[in-house]
Amino acid sequence: MHLKLHFTFSRNIKSLRFEKRFLKKFDNFSPKKCDVIIVCGGDGFMLRTIQKLYKYKKPFFGINCGTVGFLMNDYKNDFLEKQITDSKSIILNPLVASVLSTNKMKSTLYAINEISLLRQTKQTSSIRIFKNKRKVIDKLVGDGVLLCTPIGSTAYNYSVGGPLLKLNSEKLALTPISGFKPKNWRGEIVSNNNNLKFENLNIKRPISLVADNYEIRNVKKVSVKLNKKIEIKLFYKNNQDYTKKLKNLLKSK
Numbered sequence: 001m002h003l004k005l006h007f008t009f010s011r012n013i014k015s016l017r018f019e020k021r022f023l024k025k026f027d028n029f030s031p032k033k034c035d036v037i038i039v040c041g042g043d044g045f046m047l048r049t050i051q052k053l054y055k056y057k058k059p060f061f062g063i064n065c066g067t068v069g070f071l072m073n074d075y076k077n078d079f080l081e082k083q084i085t086d087s088k089s090i091i092l093n094p095l096v097a098s099v100l101s102t103n104k105m106k107s108t109l110y111a112i113n114e115i116s117l118l119r120q121t122k123q124t125s126s127i128r129i130f131k132n133k134r135k136v137i138d139k140l141v142g143d144g145v146l147l148c149t150p151i152g153s154t155a156y157n158y159s160v161g162g163p164l165l166k167l168n169s170e171k172l173a174l175t176p177i178s179g180f181k182p183k184n185w186r187g188e189i190v191s192n193n194n195n196l197k198f199e200n201l202n203i204k205r206p207i208s209l210v211a212d213n214y215e216i217r218n219v220k221k222v223s224v225k226l227n228k229k230i231e232i233k234l235f236y237k238n239n240q241d242y243t244k245k246l247k248n249l250l251k252s253k
Contacts, residue, residue, distance in 0.1 A: 031247030042066020113152030
């Protein structure tokens with residue numbers, strides 16, 4: 001079976017070597033006409049590529065040219081098509097954030113990993129948090145807060161002390177970022193059916209919203225929910241699946 005492949009490469013040295021190697025051997029079809037999108041780079045580059053190309057509804061196969069590579073596969077031989085056809089697949093659903101800025105501008109951002117609300121200045125942020133119609137936190141004082149998917153729980157969420165989620169957990173992690181008040185709140189795990197809302201309580205202390213690699217500044221209110229209508233398929237080699245990488249991270253904790 002000959003697959004129609006679309007290749008995209010980050011600009012690091014390892015990725016550029018793959019570019020020379022693959023484009024000598026394979027045709028580079030457009031995202032619209034291909035069967036699989038091949039992404040050579042790190043996790044950040046994969047996220048940017050998904051953001052850009054998920055509209056074509058094609059599966060993604062990542063080749064790790066970065067460091068951790070939770071979204072990627074190791075590549076050690078030339079049997080690319082066989083590795084793809086022998087792979088397992090997982091389905092990712094993105095978070096969608098409906099944002100109202102202080103200037104009354106409305107925006108929508110999508111994220112595979114997490115939505116983060118962060119202080120823009122030296123002063124701490126003050127954020128009120130709702131889960132559906134129930135108030136979770138009246139006033140969170142600190143650097144901000146993030147809401148992440150299971151696959152995003154290994155990224156920024158993990159670095160600020162948030163929980164690691166199993167891929168099939170159907171949960172989201174709500175985690176404070178350097179929270180100062182309330183002192184005993186360390187975040188919580190919530191169902192991915194919930195709608196989370198965030199309000200900036202002090203407009204004079206501006207906050208920004210970051211959805212993976214995209215940012216909106218001077219945010220007033222945000223509503224975030226998992227969009228289950230958008231399905232993004234990601235291929236993993238049998239010996240490079242997400243579960244094994246998660247277990248290795250847990251062992252090193």
